[in-house]
Amino acid sequence: MKKKTSFDGGGLVIFEDVSQAIQAEKILRASGYEVKLIAPPPKYRLGCDLGLEINLVEKAGVQRLLEEKDAPFMDILSTTEGSEELLSIVKTTEYNGYVMVKAGNMKLAFDRSTGTIVNTSGGGCPDIPYLHAEMVDKKLDEAPKPKELGFTLCALMLDRALEEALTLWNGGNN
Amino acid sequence: MLLIAGTIPQEGMPLVAGRVRLEGSNLKADGYSFPRIPGTGAMISAALSATDYLGVEPPFIVVAGDIGKGDGTRLIYRYLSENVSSIKPDIVTLHYCQPFMNLLAQFLKSVEKSEKPPQLIADAGAMYAAKAAGLAGKFSVFTPDPSEIAFLADPKATHPAYISQHLFRSEVEDVPNLIESAYKYNSAASVLVVKGATDYIARDGNIMATVNYPDVPTLEAIGGTGDTITGLVSAFVYAGVDPVEAGIIAAKSNRTAGKEVKPTPATKVSDIIDAFPSVFKKHLCEWSNICTAPSRGG
Known part of the structure; x- marks a missing residue:
């Protein structure tokens, strides 16, 4: 066996x-x-x-x-006692011309003028470097969704960061 | 030997074990090439930069393709468990892996049976598994970022995505207390190098040093700038530097290299890694007792 x-x-x-x-x-x-x-x-x-x-x-x-x-x-x-909910805290940081969105342990930075993803960081599961390679240099609304391409909890958190970034981006263009 | 193990985000890449070298802008070992992007690639590249400068052997790497399915992680742990006794590394650094606790525990059993067990360093998924499995005390160095030190400080969390909200909120202003809790719950390695706005280097429950200059806030947005610290710490420890001092040197080197490249959030981590040799040349003697001119292959 x-x-x-x-x-x-x-x-x-x-x-x-x-x-x-x-x-x-x-x-x-x-x-x-x-x-x-x-x-x-x-x-x-x-x-x-x-x-x-x-x-x-x-x-x-x-x-x-x-x-x-x-x-x-x-x-x-x-089923882990005391830790049943995914982190829901989202923070944003402004850099000169860029915005970084942090969802839990994951971060995504995009160019405020073009909506292009310029970096992702944080996390420690193997799909995170893979998602970095797949997402960077793509537009926020054209990039693959981490929830659809990734496999791990880190990917779910990166998905939340992307969702928040999309909200900010769409709001900024309304 | 400095052995570095971790996954590479290339689906189907087989297990590769061998000495690593820089070829063009990529890393190469045993005929396989992979980029210096965030994750294991950035970590290995930073370590290689330091071993090259210090004139010690380049890292021996054990890597395999894994895009999150755990297949490469399984290959790596199997190889390490079966071969650690015969390879006899001095240092083993574990990095991006699926956080399988059972596989890590099996590897650590093999380590304990070794004639001369290596020092163990971990970051990323390997660190998550070590903490979640209650095996953190087996490690010499962990290199968490602020959310990961909150994870280590949370006795119930098995993954950084499940940290208690109050601990996560406190990550920015209260890293010293999180460090204290991580040691209290036996979730810390002997030495912690906590990467953040201020870098904290702690040993056995005591904060030994902080590094907060130069201040380069943009580094937080650049993927891989934590991985480089893990690689530098590994290389300096391998070269005989005390882990606390290695943490301090790594933190200063990372910040200074970051400042030199005048980064934006769009900067690639490979640009920062490429600045390490000039940073070492200018500052290493001032920061440490490593003042002699490096001799290759020494």
Whole structure:
């Protein structure tokens, strides 16, 4: 039997019924994700009594794959006590001609006059350098969405930074 | 040997293990070329700049392609776990990896079985895994940024995206307290080099130094300017410099190189890395006892 070596858990996909959980397990395993079917702790029993434990850090990739495959699920939660919500704090800093938006641990800087992304920084998961390469030098509204291209929690935070930057950019042109 | 391990954002790139060199504007090892962009590439490039200047062996790198699926991370940890005893590195620096706690723990078990365990340095995903797995104490140096020191200070957080809001808010003005908490909860390496508006260098719970000059606020917007500090610290520790002093030198070098290039948020980290040799030449003797002319291959 193949030994699972990189399963840390910390994330829980919840479903309305057992068949959805089993379907999701098949889809995720077929794409190389390490997952576990588990009985969710009582406080997470929003639907059926079968949940799918995932590596929390892989939340973005898991969510996208299930959506792409039209596999229904109710939510993806963190099971780590006391840290169930993603950081929601967003800050902006003005530089001469540029704006930096910081969402949680991720930062995105754009040119105020052209709306071009000039840099991203922060984070520590492997998709962040990849997203940097894919996003820099593209217009805010033409750049790939980190939520759609990335796989990790860092990518979700960068997505929030991009959303905020787009809001600022659109506001600045209204 | 200074061994640096981390992922490269090239899908399908196999595991590459070998000495790294600069070829044109790219890094190259074992026939594979990759750019000096934020992440492991910037970190390796900064380390290479320092080892080259100091006249010590260039880093031996263990890298693999990973765009966030964890495939390259698995290859790297497998290689390290199987080979660390035979390679016998003096320093191992772990960088951008999917934060798999189990794989890190397996690697650390291999390290402990080594005849001469290396000093361990971590940043980015490897640092997240070390903290979340309760293994931070096995490391000599962590190089967190302000949001990451808030993560280390939060005993319940398993990833910087899940830090308690109040700790995240305090990151700007209250780094000393966050450092204290990180040590209190055994979430810190022996030495912390906290990169930020003011850089803090701490050892075993005590802040040993701060660096806040030259002040170059634009560096925060430039991806990779934290990675360069990790690379410089690694190289200087490998060259025999005490980790606290290495942290101070790295912080001063990064700021000074940043100032020299007159950066905007659009500046590339490779431009800053290219300024390191002239910064070392002008300032290293003043900042440390490294005053002799470097001799290549020494």
